[in-house]
Amino acid sequence: MSMRVYVSRDAGAVAVGADEVAQALERAAATRGVAIEIVRTGSRGMYWLEPLVEVATPQGRIAFGPVAEADVPSLLDALANNTPHLLRLGATDEIPG
Amino acid sequence: MTTVYEPWNETRGAEIIAEHANQEGATLVILHALQDAFGYVPEAAIPMVAKALNLSRAEVHGVFTFYHDFRHKPAGRHVLKLCRAEACQAAGGDALVARAETKLGVSLGSTTPDERVTLEPIYCLGLCATAPSAMLDGRLIGRLDQKRLDALVAEAQR
Numbered sequence: 001m002s003m004r005v006y007v008s009r010d011a012g013a014v015a016v017g018a019d020e021v022a023q024a025l026e027r028a029a030a031t032r033g034v035a036i037e038i039v040r041t042g043s044r045g046m047y048w049l050e051p052l053v054e055v056a057t058p059q060g061r062i063a064f065g066p067v068a069e070a071d072v073p074s075l076l077d078a079l080a081n082n083t084p085h086l087l088r089l090g091a092t093d094e095i096p097g
Numbered sequence: 098m099t100t101v102y103e104p105w106n107e108t109r110g111a112e113i114i115a116e117h118a119n120q121e122g123a124t125l126v127i128l129h130a131l132q133d134a135f136g137y138v139p140e141a142a143i144p145m146v147a148k149a150l151n152l153s154r155a156e157v158h159g160v161f162t163f164y165h166d167f168r169h170k171p172a173g174r175h176v177l178k179l180c181r182a183e184a185c186q187a188a189g190g191d192a193l194v195a196r197a198e199t200k201l202g203v204s205l206g207s208t209t210p211d212e213r214v215t216l217e218p219i220y221c222l223g224l225c226a227t228a229p230s231a232m233l234d235g236r237l238i239g240r241l242d243q244k245r246l247d248a249l250v251a252e253a254q255r
Binding site: 011012014015016047048050 | 223224226227230237238239240
């Protein structure tokens with residue numbers, strides 16, 4: 001099953017690097033042979049957390065942010081090994097907006 | 098992204114005007130189309146637009162000068178706009194403007210002598226949440242700091 005990831009394509013997110021992060025995710029996943037589906041979505045309006053990367057899990061979406069291009073490899077490591085990550089924000093729906 | 102504009106040519110100008118003249122509220126549409134083609138709105142086009150739309154020159158001139166986005170003369174190859182509105186000023190935008198002016202050797206509102214970069218003020222890009230913000234050739238940039246600004250200036254100078 002491929003990993004489904006949401007990255008905003010809102011102008012406010014793109015202005016702080018969402019496109020670069022989405023591309024880096026795609027590249028890094030390809031290098032690792034991980035199947036990834038990147039969904040370019042709208043922003044939740046939490047611009048201080050953009051670029052916000054949300055990962056679909058059976059427990060709902062888990063958010064990471066603000067993610068820089070350079071954070072992508074460590075983020076994928078944390079996801080693969082289920083280990084903590086400095087940018088992990090928990091369930092997106094529970095972030096006080 | 099380097100934009101290459103065609104030189105002003107009356108026949109071409111008339112074609113552009115005719116293309117949009119039948120639209121509702123055509124003045125702005127035509128001014129945008131002229132600027133897209135020539136990189137600015139040539140003075141000579143104003144009476145042509147007025148005639149095509151059955152307006153006075155003063156009316157067209159009024160619209161043209163009201164919107165600062167319309168240029169009176171061609172811009173440089175790249176246009177770097179730095180936001181000067183309240184939120185960006187509060188987040189340190191003034192210092193970044195001064196830095197850009199020093200790096201490029203021109204003041205806001207002018208073009209470098211080599212015609213590579215036009216540095217312009219802009220009043221709110223709606224990116225207040227990620228202020229200070231800027232726009233390079235239509236691309237939005239938020240959370241501007243010295244490092245990002247230097248990279249933008251270098252990109253614009255290429």
